[in-house]
Amino acid sequence: MLLEQSPPVSADTPIPITLTINGQRRELQVAPWTTLLDLLRERLDLTGTKKGCDHGQCGACTVLVDGTRVNACLALAVMKDGAEITTVEGLAGLGERKGSNALHPIQEAFIEHDAFQCGYCTPGQLCSSVGLMNEGHAKSRDEIREAMSGNLCRCGAYTNIVDAIEDVMHGGAR
């Protein structure tokens, strides 16, 4: 779905909203049918977040909304008015060395553990991993696997992804 293909239906669209995206406050005008994913990618050039299926079936579009992981393809931007959004581009800013431009520990761990091949699913995997750690429910390896099942990886990097998450959860990755 391309954004702004057709003109708004009525005079009162587009709708003004405010989002804080990766720490930056943005005042935006959006048509109500714009998904959060399309807003990020097509309008704000935050193309790190990927569109895999556009139907909630792959997790490539996973972002954090107020710290919680969700599928950006099944969210309307207008409904997130007032929210704080973190995409893969903003993960570094969440790390302990905030402001230093250093990678988030989970990003370092993905590199360390070779947790990707083509990289297409990786932004979603990274955001999902951070969401998983924020939630704090998954502890064992089996629980991590189950809690990451919403992120498909066609390259099959699953084992290494779980290694990377375990490493960060147990304070391993530098």
Add this chain to the structure above:
Amino acid sequence: MNRFEYVRAGTVAEAVQAFGAGARFIAGGTNLIDLMKYDVEKPGRLIDITRLPLTGIEERDGGLRLGALATNAKVAYDDRVAQRYPMLRNAILAGASAQLRNAASTGGNLLQRTRCYYFYDAGTPCNKREPGSGCPAIGGVNRIHAIFGASEHCIATHPSDMCVALAALEAVVQVSGPDGERSIPFAAFHRLPGDAPERDTTLKPGEIVVSVDLPERGFAQHYTYLKLRDRLSYAFALVSIAAGLELDGDTVKTARLALGGVAHKPWRNVEAEALLVGKPATRDNFQAAADRIVAEAKPQSENGFKVELARRAIVRGLEQAAAGTPQSLSDKRIQ
């Protein structure tokens, strides 16, 4: 996706008032937006209900009241739900993915639509999507379809896991609408397709689910939610079972059993449940109840396997419940 008007409701009354022909409420959006992308749903107006004050989980009459906008994740990870209604927790966590459960709401989960392939494909006929156009699933691709309670007009299943547990727990759905408020027992909330498969539930136009009430009895000692599917996670149930037992020593005092993935609504057979009461919790007795349930099965051309799968799932689910060893959510081996 079609163009639509967007309205953000601040109160239940405002939401009900904003309703009209072609309008839809939207909560988590995980089902509605998906269907809009396929042009299966083409609402002229979306009423955003996510700002309504219905996100809480409260104590009520010895049970819990789940706000219609409490997310699936919030309900599943609520300590009271985990302790008193672990069957519900497990059913929710067996469904969808963590991301989807973070967005999906209690009300939206009840009202999610079938995953029938033809329903999703606006290029094919479908009585549920377009009344009177026919049901190509009958004699077509129907591996995932119903074996109980279907009609010559529709053989779709209700895809929810959460609702299977809510049926076993005998929850009550509280709704508010143009004619005021009313309570709907869970068994009367979803419909069988009959000759009106376009209607999934007994909700009237403009009625909004405000909460789901859990009665006191939670079967927290003897329960399971066992879900069988094509892959071990992030897939809809082919057959699932929510089982709850109350035992007096070895004797069954109360039995509740609901099946998912097999009918247009969570499937219960109260006669089969009654068969278990007063009898020892043995495999033979579980087998008899299972036989009683599947005796009514009417499989389609491609889903005959569901009959035996359901029979075995019932026996295994009752064994898990009786032994107090519910199906693990992360260790997928079925013990």
